Amino acid sequence: MLISMPSPTDAQADLIAYLDFHVEAGADAVLDEQPHDRFGEADTPAPTLRAPRRPAAAPRPAAPSHGLVPPPGSPPPPAPARTFGRAASAQPDEAASDARARAREAKSLDELEKILADFDACPLRFTAKNLVFADGNPEARVMFLGEAPGADEDRIGKPFMGRSGQLLDKMMAAVGLDRTSAYIGNIVPWRPPGNRNPTPQEVAVCRPFVERQIELVDPEVIVCLGAPATQTLTGTKDGILRTRGRLFPYKLPTGEAKLLATLHPAFLLRQPVQKRLAWRDFRALRALLDGKA
Numbered sequence: 001m002l003i004s005m006p007s008p009t010d011a012q013a014d015l016i017a018y019l020d021f022h023v024e025a026g027a028d029a030v031l032d033e034q035p036h037d038r039f040g041e042a043d044t045p046a047p048t049l050r051a052p053r054r055p056a057a058a059p060r061p062a063a064p065s066h067g068l069v070p071p072p073g074s075p076p077p078p079a080p081a082r083t084f085g086r087a088a089s090a091q092p093d094e095a096a097s098d099a100r101a102r103a104r105e106a107k108s109l110d111e112l113e114k115i116l117a118d119f120d121a122c123p124l125r126f127t128a129k130n131l132v133f134a135d136g137n138p139e140a141r142v143m144f145l146g147e148a149p150g151a152d153e154d155r156i157g158k159p160f161m162g163r164s165g166q167l168l169d170k171m172m173a174a175v176g177l178d179r180t181s182a183y184i185g186n187i188v189p190w191r192p193p194g195n196r197n198p199t200p201q202e203v204a205v206c207r208p209f210v211e212r213q214i215e216l217v218d219p220e221v222i223v224c225l226g227a228p229a230t231q232t233l234t235g236t237k238d239g240i241l242r243t244r245g246r247l248f249p250y251k252l253p254t255g256e257a258k259l260l261a262t263l264h265p266a267f268l269l270r271q272p273v274q275k276r277l278a279w280r281d282f283r284a285l286r287a288l289l290d291g292k293a
């Protein structure tokens with residue numbers, strides 16, 4: 001039976017074009033009934049943010065460049081950039097060393113999560129709805145690490161909840177694992193707006209936290225899903241089709257874990273033919289856990 005759909009009215013077509021525009025711009029999920037201007041909120045630091053531990057530097061008197069006084073009638077100076085907590089003012093190196101110091105303070109995963117929730121030197125936290133810290137069992141022998149949360153994970157506050165997560169669950173199930181026997185996290189715990197890739201600076205600021213998270217979980221095997229996780233934790237520049245299936249040593253205070261690189265489920269959703277390679281890696285993971293590799 002052929003069902004003919006009525007063509008949209010002009011008003012409906014305008015509305016569809018308006019929604020398409022927002023989806024293209026990265027506003028692709030409904031988070032709340034009421035709109036929030038998160039950028040505006042960020043101009044006023046939220047009261048829950050911890051005060052910076054370093055004493056604030058004394059303000060310097062504003063000096064016109066080259067020591068010249070602007071002639072009368074010259075255009076006004078540009079408006080200051082919007083501020084996002086310390087994220088706007090902190091230099092990337094300073095933010096990363098602050099992240100290292102804060103991450104070291106955490107004596108447990110709960111403490112680490114609280115420290116991250118208060119950490120305001122990564123700009124991503126100001127555009128994300130939720131901190132996406134982890135899911136699964138912190139006592140697990142195996143820890144999976146992805147890149148960064150997407151829209152579903154941001155909405156729910158847990159990693160790998162969307163289509164990639166469903167595929168990851170199936171891949172784990174194929175080797176006898178699930179979220180009670182595995183721990184799951186990401187290199188970056190906040191969703192980059194519009195699902196763009198996190199920048200190298202964002203990764204560098206978040207890295208001390210994921211490194212501490214790994215130390216606290218203390219897994220025997222770390223499975224890096226995709227190139228960003230593999231490159232961040234091993235330092236390799238090689239692409240994932242080169243590194244997948246390889247085992248890298250990963251130093252932990254308690255000894256050495258094995259880091260296994262494999263393909264990201266999102267990549268497998270785009271290129272299902274590559275699932276056979278991931279299957280090989282997951283069988284290697286099973287053999288590692290069974291002490292047969």
Ligand code: URA
Binds near residue numbers: 146148150
């Ligand atoms: N992709 C990731 O890398 N992490 C998630 O949590 C979801 C999708």
